[in-house]
Amino acid sequence: MSVKERLKELSKEYKKTRLLLMTVSVLIGFTIVLQTYFIVAVVDAVFLGGSGPGDVIWLLGGAAAALLLRAALQYVNNRTGEWLAAEVKQRFRRQLLATFKKQPLQQAGSQQTGRKVSTLLDAVDEIDAYFSSYYVVMMQSSLVPLILLGAIFYMNWVSGLILLVTAPFIPLVMIMIGRSTQAKSDEQLEKLQAFSGKFLDVLQGLGTLRLFGRARQQEQEVEASSLGYRDATMTVLKVAFLSSLMLEFISMLSISLVALEVGLRLVIYDQLSFFTAFFVLILAPEFFASLKEMGSAFHTGRGSMAAAERVYAELDGETEPERTGAAVLEKAPELSFEAISYTYEDGRFQLGPVSETLAAGSSTAVIGKSGSGKTTLMQAASGLLEADGQIKANGLEQGSYSEAGWFQKTAYVTQHPYMFAGTLRENIALGMADAPESDLTAAVEQSGLAALIEELPNGLETVIGDGGRGLSGGEKQRVALARAFMKKPHLLFFDEPTSGLDVRTEQVLQQALEELGRTATVVTIAHRLHTIRRADKILVMEQGRVVESGTHEALLESSVRYRQMLNRQEVEI
Numbered sequence: 001m002s003v004k005e006r007l008k009e010l011s012k013e014y015k016k017t018r019l020l021l022m023t024v025s026v027l028i029g030f031t032i033v034l035q036t037y038f039i040v041a042v043v044d045a046v047f048l049g050g051s052g053p054g055d056v057i058w059l060l061g062g063a064a065a066a067l068l069l070r071a072a073l074q075y076v077n078n079r080t081g082e083w084l085a086a087e088v089k090q091r092f093r094r095q096l097l098a099t100f101k102k103q104p105l106q107q108a109g110s111q112q113t114g115r116k117v118s119t120l121l122d123a124v125d126e127i128d129a130y131f132s133s134y135y136v137v138m139m140q141s142s143l144v145p146l147i148l149l150g151a152i153f154y155m156n157w158v159s160g161l162i163l164l165v166t167a168p169f170i171p172l173v174m175i176m177i178g179r180s181t182q183a184k185s186d187e188q189l190e191k192l193q194a195f196s197g198k199f200l201d202v203l204q205g206l207g208t209l210r211l212f213g214r215a216r217q218q219e220q221e222v223e224a225s226s227l228g229y230r231d232a233t234m235t236v237l238k239v240a241f242l243s244s245l246m247l248e249f250i251s252m253l254s255i256s257l258v259a260l261e262v263g264l265r266l267v268i269y270d271q272l273s274f275f276t277a278f279f280v281l282i283l284a285p286e287f288f289a290s291l292k293e294m295g296s297a298f299h300t301g302r303g304s305m306a307a308a309e310r311v312y313a314e315l316d317g318e319t320e321p322e323r324t325g326a327a328v329l330e331k332a333p334e335l336s337f338e339a340i341s342y343t344y345e346d347g348r349f350q351l352g353p354v355s356e357t358l359a360a361g362s363s364t365a366v367i368g369k370s371g372s373g374k375t376t377l378m379q380a381a382s383g384l385l386e387a388d389g390q391i392k393a394n395g396l397e398q399g400s401y402s403e404a405g406w407f408q409k410t411a412y413v414t415q416h417p418y419m420f421a422g423t424l425r426e427n428i429a430l431g432m433a434d435a436p437e438s439d440l441t442a443a444v445e446q447s448g449l450a451a452l453i454e455e456l457p458n459g460l461e462t463v464i465g466d467g468g469r470g471l472s473g474g475e476k477q478r479v480a481l482a483r484a485f486m487k488k489p490h491l492l493f494f495d496e497p498t499s500g501l502d503v504r505t506e507q508v509l510q511q512a513l514e515e516l517g518r519t520a521t522v523v524t525i526a527h528r529l530h531t532i533r534r535a536d537k538i539l540v541m542e543q544g545r546v547v548e549s550g551t552h553e554a555l556l557e558s559s560v561r562y563r564q565m566l567n568r569q570e571v572e573i
Contacts, residue, residue: 004305007305007308011084017083017084018139021080021136022139024073025077025142026147027073028077029143030147031066031069031073032286033151033283035066035070036279036286038059038066040278041059041275042056042059042063044275081133081136082132084131085127085130085131085132088131089124089127089128093120096120096311096314099314100116116314119311122307123310126307127304127307127308128304129304130308133301137293138297141290141291145290148287148290152280156262159280159284162258163254163284163287166250166253166257167287169254170251170288251291254288255288259281262280325400326402327400327402327405328402328405329401329409329410329490330490331490332491332521333394333490334358334392334393334395334521335357335358335392335521336391336392337357337390338355338389338390338391339353339354340353340354340389340390341353341354341388342380342385342387349376349544351373351376351544352388352389353545354389354545354546356546356549358537359521360521361519361521362521362537364523364536365531365537365538365539366378366541367525367526367538367539367540369542373541374525377539378412378493381523382410382493383407383410393491408487409490410490410491410492411493412492413477413484413493414480415477416476419479421465424459424464424479425461427464427479428440428449428483428486432486435486439486439488440486446482446485447479447485448478449479452478485516488519490519491521492516492520492522493523494524495525537549538550538552538555538562540555540561547561
């Protein structure tokens with residue numbers, strides 16, 4: 001199904017809105033006829049009939065009432081279109097967020113963040129014009145001209161015939177120009193996507209680019225991308241102006257033919273009355289005004305098609321299968337891996353197969369050199385990667401749990417947690433705004449944030465920038481830990497949560513983690529020796545496989561590889 005057909009099907013789902021637009025459009029058509037009748041009647045009575053102002057006061061009142069009614073109906077039409085556009089945009093954004101959420105982790109990480117943001121904001125906003133302008137005008141322009149044409153045929157069939165013959169030239173021009181406009185609009189949107197993605201990604205990595213002296217080169221690339229978008233936009237505008245000129249020319253020529261026919265029959269052949277001739281001459285421009293609006297809306301709709309195509313491309317992209325289970329993670333689970341494996345699309349790395357069982361409420365440390373598969377194993381175990389094989393929690397397959405039932409009781413803390421622009425309170429209570437204040441206070445204390453918050457003038461209401469601007473690396477990690485404490489999870493995944501912290505804060509956090517681990521199964525990618533020693537079980541990974549497992553004491557006694565890793569301090573960050 002094409003994008004145009006999909007947008008049409010989407011608009012049909014709003015049946016009440018569609019019916020309202022049709023009803024209002026028909027009423028607008030009759031109101032224009034009524035308004036024209038009163039104006040012609042006033043002119044005919046005053047200038048030809050010799051009537052005074054008092055004699056035509058009711059006709060003037062009728063014309064004024066028709067004009068006000070027409071304006072009110074047009075306002076209702078426009079507001080209905082704006083409401084429909086807002087509803088559709090909100091719907092698209094919800095669908096896009098759900099799609100991004102369900103994208104495989106590898107696919108999500110390989111795409112430009114700026115491109116996704118541009119699709120979510122800019123492309124969806126471009127679709128606004130289809131429903132607020134194009135859809136409304138096309139509905140109105142499909143009904144109003146028919147009513148006006150019927151009135152003209154009733155008064156003077158010759159004029160109606162002229163309009164009927166010349167009117168099709170407008171949609172023909174629209175089709176010819178539309179083909180060119182579609183390609184130009186596609187190019188414009190592609191340029192915008194490239195510019196937005198490039199600009200945001202460069203902005204995020206500006207510090208690193210300056211550090212390595214690459215800022216100037218990226219500045220030139222951003223400038224080139226910006227100029228490309230400018231040129232594409234100007235090309236689209238040129239086509240739009242030319243199309244408007246052609247529509248004006250066709251309508252002017254058609255109205256001139258009607259005026260010539262009416263003038264000849266009125267003045268020379270005396271076949272028409274003044275009332276009929278004047279009535280036709282007023283309605284003819286109204287007829288073509290509606291068709292010209294259709295032409296302008298057609299161009300707007302073509303521009304929206306390119307944006308909709310981009311949005312649907314994202315919505316139709318690869319996603320992880322939805323969880324169909326209903327189970328809830330109600331306690332610290334026994335976690336078991338049964339021949340789980342995962343291969344990246346580019347084939348650069350393969351995990352597994354891995355078969356292990358982690359006892360309920362236990363603490364497991366995963367160690368190995370960089371690139372050995374620690375992070376991939378953690379992502380598969382946490383449900384972020386859809387791995388082959390079976391992962392079971394408390395005897396149930398991972399897919400048996402509902403999404404909310406699994407992730408609301410699972411916490412994953414990385415070394416580089418993301419901070420959103422907002423207050424500290426909002427960043428800590430992420431997705432848990434309704435949690436009691438006591439939980440927030442406890443999370444702040446346990447994560448070691450209390451001292452920092454006391455020093456800040458606005459405390460928890462302190463605003464931080466996107467990406468955590470204003471916070472140090474250790475402070476951002478504490479915020480991430482506070483999020484974990486807020487969730488009170490039964491399953492915790494840590495990428496060495498104490499990395500980057502000072503000794504005193506690390507000791508406080510270690511105690512808090514031990515307390516939190518009493519009600520949770522903990523899996524840690526370990527980089528520090530004391531974390532390894534305290535673990536109930538240690539998994540040693542190499543080239544995507546668990547080559548050895550056991551307690552610290554058992555491995556120290558039986559494994560040469562493990563002893564070498566400790567002696568050479570090869571447990572890497």
